[in-house]
Amino acid sequence: MQTAFTAHAGIQVPLICGAMYPCSNPELVAAVSAAGGIGIVQPISLSFVHRHDLREGLRLIRRITDEPIGFNALVEKSSDVYMDRMKRWVDVALEEGVRFFVTALGNPRWVVDRVHAVGGVVYHDVTERRWAELALDHGVDGLICVNRRAGGHAGRRAPEALLEELSDLGVPLVCAGGIGDERAFVEAIEMGYAGAQLGTRFIATTECAAHDDYKRAILAAGEDDIVLTEKISGIPVAVIETDYVRRVGTEAGWLAKRMLRHPRAKHWMRMIYQAVSVWQLRQASLRGTSYRDYFQAGKSVGGIHAIEPAGDIVRRFAAALDAADRARITA
Numbered sequence: 001m002q003t004a005f006t007a008h009a010g011i012q013v014p015l016i017c018g019a020m021y022p023c024s025n026p027e028l029v030a031a032v033s034a035a036g037g038i039g040i041v042q043p044i045s046l047s048f049v050h051r052h053d054l055r056e057g058l059r060l061i062r063r064i065t066d067e068p069i070g071f072n073a074l075v076e077k078s079s080d081v082y083m084d085r086m087k088r089w090v091d092v093a094l095e096e097g098v099r100f101f102v103t104a105l106g107n108p109r110w111v112v113d114r115v116h117a118v119g120g121v122v123y124h125d126v127t128e129r130r131w132a133e134l135a136l137d138h139g140v141d142g143l144i145c146v147n148r149r150a151g152g153h154a155g156r157r158a159p160e161a162l163l164e165e166l167s168d169l170g171v172p173l174v175c176a177g178g179i180g181d182e183r184a185f186v187e188a189i190e191m192g193y194a195g196a197q198l199g200t201r202f203i204a205t206t207e208c209a210a211h212d213d214y215k216r217a218i219l220a221a222g223e224d225d226i227v228l229t230e231k232i233s234g235i236p237v238a239v240i241e242t243d244y245v246r247r248v249g250t251e252a253g254w255l256a257k258r259m260l261r262h263p264r265a266k267h268w269m270r271m272i273y274q275a276v277s278v279w280q281l282r283q284a285s286l287r288g289t290s291y292r293d294y295f296q297a298g299k300s301v302g303g304i305h306a307i308e309p310a311g312d313i314v315r316r317f318a319a320a321l322d323a324a325d326r327a328r329i330t331a
Contacts, residue, residue: 019072019102023208025046030065041069101122128165149298160191173193176196200301202310222301225241239297
């Protein structure tokens with residue numbers, strides 16, 4: 001099961017529990033890492049949803065497992081205050097021994113410089129080649145390839161097409177989107193990806209702090225129940241089509257669309273959307289259907305049929321990959 005990605009991350013199973021706002025609580029991150037994959041800390045969730053000081057939250061995870069964990073740095077320059085806070089968080093993570101980082105939504109150079117200085121690695125979220133080439137120009141070591149089957153802010157390309165588009169870049173590629181069961185995991189690795197990132201699958205676990213309504217919605221949903229809504233952030237976000245989503249619609253209002261296209265106003269509109277969406281997603285995740293049913297999820301829901309311990313999922317996926325390897329060797 002060793003790939004270029006597992007060598008970078010120092011893990012046994014080429015599987016990531018992706019950073020999820022607001023679902024990345026310490027117990028979930030630790031459980032995935034303890035089982036041989038790697039859990040990614042989402043600092044906004046850790047600090048503002050689950051109410052841990054970042055350093056203490058990292059140490060809590062370390063008390064559960066001493067296996068490698070990762071850290072998610074969103075590097076979009078939404079404000080100077082946010083960027084200063086993220087830089088402090090990255091420094092704290094490095095001080096606490098984290099050496100695997102996933103960046104997204106901006107220029108990762110400053111993260112790369114800090115992480116490489118202590119021997120760590122940085123992977124960057126991409127949805128197409130132009131963003132991949134830009135990230136590589138800034139020194140990242142690998143790419144998280146977000147396809148059109150992902151939850152949250154999904155890409156536009158199928159997993160196969162995205163792999164073909166990026167396979168000549170010479171760095172490890174991780175498939176992100178649409179993987180809910182062992183079969184899809186094995187297919188991604190056999191396709192040529194060096195690893196797979198799962199999000200929705202790990203929400204439906206006993207360790208995840210998300211509300212039971214959210215977990216039940218994932219179990220009840222099929223692939224056709226995943227829709228894209230602009231109501232959360234102004235750009236399409238993959239969610240489960242609940243009664244609430246059907247009632248309020250999925251398109252942003254005409255004024256919001258016009259402001260998002262304006263060269264100056266779009267920055268402020270995105271800040272407004274970000275503040276509102278962070279609140280909505282947090283409330284829905286923690287309060288369930290007593291609030292509003294904005295449950296982010298990807299098309300992997302079609303392969304998720306039970307709420308299980310996260311470690312059991314990692315071990316089952318690892319066993320399936322091992323069985324596929326042995327079958328190929330003996331064939």
